[in-house]
Amino acid sequence: MTTNAASAPNQSIKRQQKRRVVVTGIGAVTPLGHTLPDTWNGLLEGKLVAALIKRFDATDYPSQIAYEVADFKLRRDLLQTGEEMYLNDATRFAINAAAEAMEQAKLTSVQIEPSRTAVCFGNGLTCPGLDWYSEVYLPKKFDDPSFTNHIRFFADQISSLLGRMIGAQGGVTTIHTACASSGQALGEAYEMIAYGDADLVLTGGSDSMINPFSAAGFALLGALSDRNEEPTTASRPFDRGRDGFVFGEGACVLIFEDYERAIQRGANIIAEVCGYGVTESAYRITDLHPEGRGPIEAMEMALNDAGIESSAVGYVNVHGTSTQLNDRIEALAIAKVFGEYSPRVFVSSTKSMTGHMIAAAGAIEFAFCVMALKHQLLPPSINIFEADPDCRISLTPKKVTAHAMRYALSNSVGFGGSNTAIIAGRIDT
Amino acid sequence: MSADELVVTGLGAVTAAAIGSQAHWDRFQHLGKSPSSAEDYGLAQFKATEHVRDRRQLKSVSHADGIGLSAITGLITDSAYQGGYYRSERIGVYVGAAGATVADNDGYMDALIAATEPNGRVSSPRFGKTSTTSRPVTLLVGLANNVLCYGSLLLDARGPNSNYVSSSTSAHLALINAAKRLARGQIDMAVAGGYSVATDPAYAAMFKKLGLLRDEVAEERAQDNSPNNSANNSYALRPFQSDAPAGTILADGAAFVMIERRAAAAARGAKVLAQYCGGAIGSDGLGPKRCDPYGVALIATITRALAAAGISSSDIGLVLSGASGVQAVDQVELRALRQIFNDGAHSPALAVTSRVLGNLMEAGGIIELALVSEIYESARIPESISLDVALSPFQQTLNRAKPYALVLRSSPWGEYSCVVVKREVV
Numbered sequence: 050m051t052t053n054a055a056s057a058p059n060q061s062i063k064r065q066q067k068r069r070v071v072v073t074g075i076g077a078v079t080p081l082g083h084t085l086p087d088t089w090n091g092l093l094e095g096k097l098v099a100a101l102i103k104r105f106d107a108t109d110y111p112s113q114i115a116y117e118v119a120d121f122k123l124r125r126d127l128l129q130t131g132e133e134m135y136l137n138d139a140t141r142f143a144i145n146a147a148a149e150a151m152e153q154a155k156l157t158s159v160q161i162e163p164s165r166t167a168v169c170f171g172n173g174l175t176c177p178g179l180d181w182y183s184e185v186y187l188p189k190k191f192d193d194p195s196f197t198n199h200i201r202f203f204a205d206q207i208s209s210l211l212g213r214m215i216g217a218q219g220g221v222t223t224i225h226t227a228c229a230s231s232g233q234a235l236g237e238a239y240e241m242i243a244y245g246d247a248d249l250v251l252t253g254g255s256d257s258m259i260n261p262f263s264a265a266g267f268a269l270l271g272a273l274s275d276r277n278e279e280p281t282t283a284s285r286p287f288d289r290g291r292d293g294f295v296f297g298e299g300a301c302v303l304i305f306e307d308y309e310r311a312i313q314r315g316a317n318i319i320a321e322v323c324g325y326g327v328t329e330s331a332y333r334i335t336d337l338h339p340e341g342r343g344p345i346e347a348m349e350m351a352l353n354d355a356g357i358e359s360s361a362v363g364y365v366n367v368h369g370t371s372t373q374l375n376d377r378i379e380a381l382a383i384a385k386v387f388g389e390y391s392p393r394v395f396v397s398s399t400k401s402m403t404g405h406m407i408a409a410a411g412a413i414e415f416a417f418c419v420m421a422l423k424h425q426l427l428p429p430s431i432n433i434f435e436a437d438p439d440c441r442i443s444l445t446p447k448k449v450t451a452h453a454m455r456y457a458l459s460n461s462v463g464f465g466g467s468n469t470a471i472i473a474g475r476i477d478t
Numbered sequence: 479m480s481a482d483e484l485v486v487t488g489l490g491a492v493t494a495a496a497i498g499s500q501a502h503w504d505r506f507q508h509l510g511k512s513p514s515s516a517e518d519y520g521l522a523q524f525k526a527t528e529h530v531r532d533r534r535q536l537k538s539v540s541h542a543d544g545i546g547l548s549a550i551t552g553l554i555t556d557s558a559y560q561g562g563y564y565r566s567e568r569i570g571v572y573v574g575a576a577g578a579t580v581a582d583n584d585g586y587m588d589a590l591i592a593a594t595e596p597n598g599r600v601s602s603p604r605f606g607k608t609s610t611t612s613r614p615v616t617l618l619v620g621l622a623n624n625v626l627c628y629g630s631l632l633l634d635a636r637g638p639n640s641n642y643v644s645s646s647t648s649a650h651l652a653l654i655n656a657a658k659r660l661a662r663g664q665i666d667m668a669v670a671g672g673y674s675v676a677t678d679p680a681y682a683a684m685f686k687k688l689g690l691l692r693d694e695v696a697e698e699r700a701q702d703n704s705p706n707n708s709a710n711n712s713y714a715l716r717p718f719q720s721d722a723p724a725g726t727i728l729a730d731g732a733a734f735v736m737i738e739r740r741a742a743a744a745a746r747g748a749k750v751l752a753q754y755c756g757g758a759i760g761s762d763g764l765g766p767k768r769c770d771p772y773g774v775a776l777i778a779t780i781t782r783a784l785a786a787a788g789i790s791s792s793d794i795g796l797v798l799s800g801a802s803g804v805q806a807v808d809q810v811e812l813r814a815l816r817q818i819f820n821d822g823a824h825s826p827a828l829a830v831t832s833r834v835l836g837n838l839m840e841a842g843g844i845i846e847l848a849l850v851s852e853i854y855e856s857a858r859i860p861e862s863i864s865l866d867v868a869l870s871p872f873q874q875t876l877n878r879a880k881p882y883a884l885v886l887r888s889s890p891w892g893e894y895s896c897v898v899v900k901r902e903v904v
Contacts, residue, residue, distance in 0.1 A: 106602040107606065110606035111610065163775075168761075174622055176578055176582075179599075180599065182580075184598075186580055187591070189679070196680075196683065196687060200687075203577060204576075205644050205891070208644070209892075210765055213764055216763045217761055217763045218774075219759075220760055220761050220893070221759075223644045224642060225622045227621060233640060237640065237655070261605055262586065262617075265605065265616075266617025269609070269612060270614060270615075328567065329637065334538065334621070334628075342636070346636065350638075467640075
């Protein structure tokens with residue numbers, strides 16, 4: 050069928066005036082550290098903490114390595130009576146990260162208008178362990194008292210708890226689009242403020258897929274690195290010898306706020322959120338379109354939304370999973386979007402140092418963009434032993450490097466075909 | 479009428495009550511006062527292979543995904559949508575989805591059993607080995623965004639999209655956010671809705687543990703106490719009824735609508751089911767399984783939805799409640815509605831589809847959109863979804879001069895959504 054006139058962009062729709070959106074708080078719990086400063090410093094140092102999995106006995110799994118959050122202590126003082134039952138690893142990480150973000154944003158209950166405050170969070174799909182299957186599921190003992198704990202695996206518990214922490218009456222939204230979950234949550238949080246539906250949104254993502262089912266499932270798909278003998282160098286995005294991703298876990302929470310409101314209350318503005326793009330590849334559930342059309346369209350949409358040329362972007366934090374297919378096609382997409390400027394835009398995948406934090410990946414990687422802009426520093430490219438000649442991108446240097454830049458872009462790509470691009474802008478101080 | 483008005487142009491719905499838009503309306507009309515029983519809310523025997531356009535998609539999706547994809551397939555037919563009418567990158571798919579369920583790991587069942595030691599415990603290292611013989615796509619079956627992915631493939635939709643796992647408000651989140659993107663000119667057409675997974679045994683058992691599910695003993699008691707009352711003899715949900723057993727009954731199902739601009743819909747000859755006027759979300763901010771008994775946030779949500787639609791409460795002729803039998807939440811909803819419609823003279827009529835459909839959770843609040851114009855056209859609310867609520871502000875008869883309807887969703891987690899639609903005069 051021929052394309053109808055109705056398919057042309059509707060010129061009669063007035064472009065709605067957008068409000069400026071800024072970041073006023075960030076908190077992180079990652080394999081690199083239990084706070085954002087620790088995580089950022091670990092990143093700049095090129096710290097590599099991947100090791101054999103300790104969370105469960107992974108002997109005899111094809112992939113036995115991960116970037117785990119070690120020695121984590123939940124801030125129990127933040128919990129209310131009865132909330133313990135809703136916690137899983139991802140929730141615990143998110144609670145600490147949210148507290149850090151809220152403290153950095155200097156939020157007090159007086160300053161927050163509840164009906165204009167919302168939560169929009171990207172969450173992973175955690176699941177019970179093998180013991181639970183042995184004791185409850187296989188024998189169908191759903192009346193067993195331990196079964197109550199299953200509520201902690203419901204997808205929207207995290208957002209509900211975070212909504213309580215910040216007193217959100219403007220809505221609580223939980224998004225799951227696999228590895229694009231938190232990129233999408235950030236984008237929707239940005240739009241809620243930009244188009245006037247909220248003044249402040251607690252956003253981000255958290256996940257932990259370091260469990261037997263995920264380890265088995267991703268291995269069956271051939272997506273995991275099996276460099277079990279050399280865990281610290283197994284996650285090597287854009288290296289010619291890459292063989293799959295390595296699990297990470299953690300949470301990153303950001304406070305997005307209306308610029309005028311943030312100025313009014315004297316908030317510490319860290320960066321601006323300038324543009325967002327989201328597309329669906331509509332190709333295959335696990336594969337990117339061979340020409341990279343989904344990420345290309347997402348990046349172009351974000352640039353258009355931000356009202357900037359691609360040449361204005363100084364750094365791109367790519368999804369870069371360290372799988373052969375993802376990295377090659379994402380590099381292709383960057384070359385297409387940035388065109389002749391492509392050799393001059395610095396690119397890195399920080400998954401070499403965090404592992405793949407799945408639903409939390411988009412949030413932490415956007416936070417890295419914000420920090421890169423704030424400090425005018427490029428995160429290093431680690432674990433590049435021989436750059437893949439098929440990935441024609443300019444990787445950041447192997448050591449942290451000063452670089453003047455005004456905009457940074459973060460890409461996320463998820464199983465299921467969702468692609469997001471979100472642009473951070475430097476705030477002049 | 480404005481060319482840029484957003485209109486609903488089709489419904490794809492699969493529930494235990496019926497399949498398809500017209501079939502649902504027929505079912506509502508013909509059921510009478512005693513619509514369903516609890517067993518009628520499940521779709522365990524549903525065969526998606528008989529309904530989806532591309533059966534290959536069913537190889538790596540769950541039973542619930544199959545129901546969702548069947549609804550999207552039905553929507554394409556119901557809306558008479560021809561592929562290629564809109565540019566791919568201007569079509570958005572927005573899905574309200576259930577999160578992962580434990581049954582998603584059933585693909586590992588043989589591996590789990592093979593890894594079970596004599597003491598009854600599954601050995602992790604052994605599972606590492608035995609799982610390698612499971613189907614390669616086992617993990618994909620459990621993805622919560624399969625319907626978004628395969629629905630997008632069905633429609634060749636490459637535009638903005640999202641997948642909400644926000645329990646009872648999920649489908650409304652999908653609809654409201656899709657409509658916002660349409661209103662901003664970011665897309666030209668969207669498919670929005672959701673699907674639920676009630677038949678997952680652990681999911682249902684969890685609800686029961688939390689005290690949210692209808693108690694069978696209470697059901698029996700209600701039956702014994704009212705042997706001559708046909709309504710009470712039914713196991714069906716009867717929200718707002720003081721003599722009904724407390725608790726909800728989960729239902730399987732999926733419902734998706736197409737939403738586009740009026741001018742474009744007219745140009746392609748689509749039948750308009752209703753006009754989408756606005757929507758809003760809200761929350762109590764009190765944490766899991768806690769809701770504000772005074773309904774402050776719900777009242778604010780309804781108020782915002784009315785403002786988004788540019789109308790006042792006195793324009794509302796019909797409320798399609800999201801009440802699901804969880805008494806604490808139903809009472810919040812009733813209290814909020816009382817406050818919104820405090821002037822009895824301007825009060826709307828009330829309908830509750832959960833009586834027939836059960837609690838559709840992530841799919842709830844969508845079928846109602848297609849019902850509005852039918853109800854107005856027939857000038858009466860079918861008995862099967864009609865309720866006489868004691869001490870409520872609701873009118874027994876529909877005032878057709880008030881063309882707007884309010885569709886509500888509320889959850890025991892204190893999360894709310896509200897959508898305003900306007901009847902379409904045929």
